Amino acid sequence: xxxxxxxxxxxxxxxxxxxxxxxxxxxxxxxxxxxxxxxxxxxxxxxxxxxxxxxxxxxxxxxxxxxxxxxxxxxxxxxxxxxxxxxxxxxxxxxxxxxxxxxxxxxxxxxxxxxxxxxxxxxxxxxxxxxxxxxxxxxxxxxxxxxxxxxxxxxxxxxxxxxxxxxxxxxxxxxxxxxxxxxxxxxxxxxxxxxxxxxxxxxxxxxxxxxxxxxxxxxxxxxxxxxxxxxxxxxxxxxxxxxxxxxxxxxxxxxxxxxxxxxxxxxxxxxxxxxxxxxxxxxxxxxxxxxxxxxxxxxxxxxxxxxxxxxxxxxxxxxxxxxxxxxxxxxxxxxxxxxxxxxxxxxxxxxxxxxxxxxxxxxxxxxxxxxxxxxxxxxxxxxxxxxxxxxxxxxxxxxxxxxxxxxxxxxxxxxxxxxxxxxxxxxxxxxxxxxxxxxxxxxxxxxxxxxxxxxxxxxxxxxxxxxxxxxxxxxxxxxxxxxxxxxxxxxxxxxxxxxxxxxxxxxxxxxxxxxxxxxxxxxxxxxxxxxxxxxxxxxxxxxxxxxxxxxxxxxxxxxxxxx
Amino acid sequence: xxxxxxxxxxxxxxxxxxxxxxxxxxxxxxxxxxxxxxxxxxxxxxxxxxxxxxxxxxxxxxxxxxxxxxxxxxxxxxxxxxxxxxxxxxxxxxxxxxxxxxxxxxxxxxxxxxxxxxxxxxxxxxxxxxxxxxxxxxxxxxxxxxxxxxxxxxxxxxxxxxxxxx
Numbered sequence: 001x002x003x004x005x006x007x008x009x010x011x012x013x014x015x016x017x018x019x020x021x022x023x024x025x026x027x028x029x030x031x032x033x034x035x036x037x038x039x040x041x042x043x044x045x046x047x048x049x050x051x052x053x054x055x056x057x058x059x060x061x062x063x064x065x066x067x068x069x070x071x072x073x074x075x076x077x078x079x080x081x082x083x084x085x086x087x088x089x090x091x092x093x094x095x096x097x098x099x100x101x102x103x104x105x106x107x108x109x110x111x112x113x114x115x116x117x118x119x120x121x122x123x124x125x126x127x128x129x130x131x132x133x134x135x136x137x138x139x140x141x142x143x144x145x146x147x148x149x150x151x152x153x154x155x156x157x158x159x160x161x162x163x164x165x166x167x168x169x170x171x172x173x174x175x176x177x178x179x180x181x182x183x184x185x186x187x188x189x190x191x192x193x194x195x196x197x198x199x200x201x202x203x204x205x206x207x208x209x210x211x212x213x214x215x216x217x218x219x220x221x222x223x224x225x226x227x228x229x230x231x232x233x234x235x236x237x238x239x240x241x242x243x244x245x246x247x248x249x250x251x252x253x254x255x256x257x258x259x260x261x262x263x264x265x266x267x268x269x270x271x272x273x274x275x276x277x278x279x280x281x282x283x284x285x286x287x288x289x290x291x292x293x294x295x296x297x298x299x300x301x302x303x304x305x306x307x308x309x310x311x312x313x314x315x316x317x318x319x320x321x322x323x324x325x326x327x328x329x330x331x332x333x334x335x336x337x338x339x340x341x342x343x344x345x346x347x348x349x350x351x352x353x354x355x356x357x358x359x360x361x362x363x364x365x366x367x368x369x370x371x372x373x374x375x376x377x378x379x380x381x382x383x384x385x386x387x388x389x390x391x392x393x394x395x396x397x398x399x400x401x402x403x404x405x406x407x408x409x410x411x412x413x414x415x416x417x418x419x420x421x422x423x424x425x426x427x428x429x430x431x432x433x434x435x436x437x438x439x440x441x442x443x444x445x446x447x448x449x450x451x452x453x454x455x456x457x458x459x460x461x462x463x464x465x466x467x468x469x470x471x472x473x474x475x476x477x478x479x480x481x482x483x484x485x486x487x488x489x490x491x492x493x494x495x496x497x498x499x500x501x502x503x504x505x506x507x508x509x510x511x512x513x514x515x516x517x518x519x520x521x522x523x524x525x526x527x528x529x530x531x532x533x534x535x536x537x538x539x540x541x542x543x544x545x546x547x548x549x550x551x552x553x554x555x556x557x558x559x560x561x562x563x
Numbered sequence: 564x565x566x567x568x569x570x571x572x573x574x575x576x577x578x579x580x581x582x583x584x585x586x587x588x589x590x591x592x593x594x595x596x597x598x599x600x601x602x603x604x605x606x607x608x609x610x611x612x613x614x615x616x617x618x619x620x621x622x623x624x625x626x627x628x629x630x631x632x633x634x635x636x637x638x639x640x641x642x643x644x645x646x647x648x649x650x651x652x653x654x655x656x657x658x659x660x661x662x663x664x665x666x667x668x669x670x671x672x673x674x675x676x677x678x679x680x681x682x683x684x685x686x687x688x689x690x691x692x693x694x695x696x697x698x699x700x701x702x703x704x705x706x707x708x709x710x711x712x713x714x715x716x717x718x719x720x721x722x723x724x725x726x727x728x729x
Contacts, residue, residue, distance in 0.1 A: 182632075311574065314573050454721060
């Protein structure tokens with residue numbers, strides 16, 4: 001009689017794995033924080049558009065810039081990072097698995113991030129940190145604001161280290177095999193995040209914290225801004241790449257198709273890794289202290305992401321068309337009709353994809369060296385990122401929520417919730433079209449971003465802007481209704497939907513798909529090229545900035561109402 | 564790696580369009596001189612008056628030649644200092660004839676500001692330690708709002724003046 005080998009099953013396990021209850025709780029915890037953030041941040045957004053309409057004043061001495069700071073920090077940093085890490089953990093758990101030890105370390109990541117978030121949010125709520133989420137020096141917030149932010153970043157690194165370890169162990173157990181596509185993508189994103197957030201971490205730990213505590217008398221303003229934007233642009237790709245994961249590897253399954261090309265998907269992620277980071281100067285184009293030639297070089301590097309973006313767009317529509325034709329829908333556009341328009345898991349991300357067409361076009365304008373001067377710091381920019389992160393990314397995240405939450409809670413996406421989700425998608429689309437559209441136009445007319453209601457001494461221009469701010473108040477109110485609906489859907493899916501099994505959709509390759517070349521797994525080479533590009537783009541201008549530095553700046557806390 | 568024929572066409576035309584686009588940007592920047600403002604000229608933010616342009620009597624609009632003007636500005640939270648008029652009142656409106664060429668020079672002794680004359684090409688970050696400057700030709704008549712478009716504190720939105728081109 002043979003003794004059954006313990007562990008054989010696990011070693012030979014093929015995709016997809018099953019997510020256990022303990023793991024599910026970990027992944028869900030991140031997403032709970034994300035949805036609490038969505039509600040708080042959304043409420044702040046509502047208050048802002050109401051104040052800017054000119055017919056509403058904040059009660060109890062709450063400041064406009066206080067809620068603006070909270071809106072930015074809670075949505076751009078907390079909601080995104082928590083959702084992404086929870087989602088990426090779920091992808092890793094499903095494709096390569098998680099060990100007990102990794103799960104415990106991941107809880108550490110969760111608590112470090114959550115404590116950091118609570119500290120930062122508290123300093124903003126008591127009005128000691130109205131410095132906006134970019135916290136430009138020499139405005140000085142309470143030191144705890146920076147300490148909290150540092151904890152969020154450090155916590156996210158722990159999550160990244162766990163993700164790398166997960167894939168490393170899987171590869172050791174599966175020699176000679178290519179890594180699962182989604183695990184590959186998660187690892188690329190976390191490498192990008194780690195390299196990029198080193199910049200802001202250095203700035204916060206070496207510059208801001210000692211300076212805000214009084215140990216350093218002055219701060220080098222331009223160095224802090226350069227380190228911030230070294231992080232700030234890859235930050236937006238850190239939001240976008242998880243949406244791309246869903247587009248490349250999950251949506252095809254939802255529409256009943258296959259992955260268009262495994263190798264192209266990987267190549268596009270590698271290109272995003274290369275060209276996300278050495279590009280921060282395009283946020284600093286109108287600054288006085290950076291050499292214009294280096295600004296231009298980084299503009300050129302910025303535009304390299306057009307290539308993986310075009311690859312992505314082609315892949316998406318190719319998948320749609322191939323799937324449609326396979327199902328027997330011919331004609332030039334007949335295949336479009338087959339798409340599951342009534343399935344919110346598809347509809348919400350699809351609207352997100354559409355929003356990326358004007359979103360991307362606006363981004364091209366923003367990054368265009370001299371053209372940037374026309375729109376820099378106008379509310380056009382706010383309109384731009386409400387399309388990209390506020391529509392493309394968030395609608396894709398909502399699209400993921402509809403199946404991921406019930407999958408993790410052992411419930412199902414009911415027809416009723418699906419219908420509510422479709423309504424939610426429409427509400428969001430209408431609200432955002434009005435709000436973002438009005439912001440774009442108002443920005444072209446010269447109106448500034450990040451500004452409370454002002455009549456600017458009654459100029460004709462300011463009167464003209466008022467009408468667009470009214471439109472933003474209407475759009476913003478509709479969006480807030482969309483947030484309430486989404487939070488309701490989330491609670492329903494998490495706690496009240498009928499018990500059952502919801503699919504975790506992961507698309508497979510075509511059976512006759514050409515093999516993915518192994519050179520795509522050359523992690524060391526990808527990291528080396530990424531670092532080389534960063535050194536190329538930043539070394540000379542950074543030395544120049546430091547060598548030609550003006551005297552540093554002392555902290556200023558009275559402009560934000562502290563003293 | 565296999566690339567579909569249509570995808571090759573799609574990518575090649577995209578890359579060609581991109582190259583063309585970047586060449587146009589580069590031509591504008593390096594040949595026509597349309598770089599965004601970047602001069603890298605430093606100043607001690609604690610002692611801006613060491614520079615002649617920012618001594619109080621030199622602030623605001625100065626005519627230097629036929630159709631040539633200089634505007635020196637000190638941006639502070641939450642005010643644009645454009646000098647004083649004959650009666651000693653702070654100037655909040657400057658008038659410039661159409662078609663004149665104007666050099667704007669702006670510094671700040673405190674925090675970061677955004678010097679923007681809405682509806683014109685004048686848009687530059689003002690950071691402590693640097694002189695921001697930009698020369699423009701005022702081609703259109705009208706009343707333009709000079710405002711701050713980078714958050715500088717609780718009174719950020721109250722930082723404004725007007726520029727009239729006649």
